[in-house]
Every structure is written in C-alpha cells, then in structure tokens.
Amino acid sequence: MDLGLKGRWALVCAASKGLGRGCAEALAGEGVNVVITARGSEALEATAAAIRAANPGVEVRAVAGDIASAEGRTAALAACPQIDILINNAGGPPPGDFRAWGREEWLAALDANMLTPIELIKATVDAMAARGFGRIVNITSGAVKAPIDVLGLSNGARTGLTGFVAGIARQPQLAGRNVTINNLLPGAFDTERLQKTLAAGAAKSGTPLETVADKRRAGIPAQRFGTAAEFGAICALLCSAQAGYLTGQNILLDGGAYPGTF
Numbered sequence: 001m002d003l004g005l006k007g008r009w010a011l012v013c014a015a016s017k018g019l020g021r022g023c024a025e026a027l028a029g030e031g032v033n034v035v036i037t038a039r040g041s042e043a044l045e046a047t048a049a050a051i052r053a054a055n056p057g058v059e060v061r062a063v064a065g066d067i068a069s070a071e072g073r074t075a076a077l078a079a080c081p082q083i084d085i086l087i088n089n090a091g092g093p094p095p096g097d098f099r100a101w102g103r104e105e106w107l108a109a110l111d112a113n114m115l116t117p118i119e120l121i122k123a124t125v126d127a128m129a130a131r132g133f134g135r136i137v138n139i140t141s142g143a144v145k146a147p148i149d150v151l152g153l154s155n156g157a158r159t160g161l162t163g164f165v166a167g168i169a170r171q172p173q174l175a176g177r178n179v180t181i182n183n184l185l186p187g188a189f190d191t192e193r194l195q196k197t198l199a200a201g202a203a204k205s206g207t208p209l210e211t212v213a214d215k216r217r218a219g220i221p222a223q224r225f226g227t228a229a230e231f232g233a234i235c236a237l238l239c240s241a242q243a244g245y246l247t248g249q250n251i252l253l254d255g256g257a258y259p260g261t262f
C-alpha cells in the first residue's frame, strides 16, 4: 500500500538507535525527508549515512543535541523546512525506588518525557493545521497502561503526556484540519536499552544473560521481542495519508503481553 507520504518532511527525535531509528527508516522508505536527532553525533551521522544509502531519493539531515533542552529543540526545528510529521521520542528515565527520587530526578523525567513532546507539539501543530495535514506520534511505553513499579518516573511523566494528548488531539481546530496525534506504546523491543536492562537484571541476580532473556521472551505471548523495524512500520502507518480519522489513541505494540480485554 502506498502511504501517500512521498515528499513530506518529518522530524524524528532521538533516532540514532532503537525505536526512533526504526521510525526514521520506515518513513524514509516511504519517501519522507527526515531530520533525525540524538546527543551523540558519531552514531547519529552513521545512521544518517545508512538511511541516505538505502533511500537515495530522500533528504536526510542529522542534528546533534539534547532534545530535552531548549537549544536542542530549537536546532532540530530549524533544520526541518516544514514539519508534516513529528515523532516525539527521548531516552527513558532510570529505574529505582521512588523514595530515593527528589525534585531534580522528577524534573529531568518530566522534561524529557512530558514537557519536551508538549513543547514540540506546540511549536508545530498550528502550522500543520494551516496546511491541512499533520501527523504526530509520541513514543511512550506499555508502562502507561500497565505501570511497572521501578519505573515510577516513566509511569508518572508519560501518563502526564498521555492525559495532555487526549485533550488536545480532540480539538476541532486540529482534528478537523487533518492533524492527528497518537501515542505508540512499546512493550519489549530488542534495542540497546532493552539489552542493557536485561544485562543489569542478569548481573543483579547472578543469572546468565541468555536465561534472563529467555524468561522474558517466554512471558510474551508472541514468544519474542519486537524489532525496531516492525515498530517503525506501524509508526509509518499512523503517519499515512489514510490514517486521518485515527487520532487521540494509545496503541500498544507488545506481542500480546498486556493481558486485558481492552
């Protein structure tokens, strides 16, 4: 199916690796010009080069910087001639015990996983509405639906973003102008972040890494971890011309791990 996105411009945040990279690759594969960001420039430039090589017809721009900072956001926005598609993403907050977290830890999590997407939405939606096309996808987490106790910073910040999005996605001046805002909730995807989490679990319990990974896979009905490519493909679908009637939704991609009916 042609997703009708050829020639559009996308800003894909936090995209040198993992899920963000998967989204940038899938969009570029649909003929979308992409601006990708990450803090580390080496991996970012390597990813940009790989996307260019695979998609000679699209323009790929790399902007190094922290998307959770005002300077990082300004640079990312300035690099995109017009933003038709915005993929909000950033690293997740660290795990821990809520008793150890103070104001500083909370503000860092809120900045990266709630206020940064809100700032970027604010900077882009009205121009999208004026042009009559806009797609915003926020990468959040399955933990929004099924909170994980040690990820309290993530549960809190991402749920705040989710509540905000539920309200604004339904504004007639956005939904009525073909601007959609949805959240994609990853379960377990095989990225560097997941590998680090598994390695930390293995070290803590003194169990071999493969045993820890096998146990985690066995708890997922699909019996495997997701791939960044399949995450990117669903993201591209949400951004498609055909998806204009799909807005304000939380879409769980978890291989069936969430056990509820809804």
Ligand code: NAP
Residues within 6 Å of the ligand: 013, 014, 015, 016, 017, 018, 019, 020, 037, 038, 039, 040, 041, 043, 065, 066, 067, 068, 089, 090, 091, 092, 093, 112, 139, 140, 141, 142, 186, 187, 188, 189, 190, 191, 192, 193, 194
């Ligand atoms: P990843 O493999 O660690 O990749 C993270 C990417 O984001 C890298 O390119 C990283 O590059 C960039 N990044 C991180 N913080 C940034 C910042 N402040 N500004 C700009 N770029 C930044 O992680 P992932 O697995 O793709 O996860 C992406 C998001 O999904 C995270 O919020 C994570 O918590 C969430 N999530 C993931 C899973 C999963 O199973 N993978 C499950 C649930 C939720 P630099 O480090 O160079 O900046």
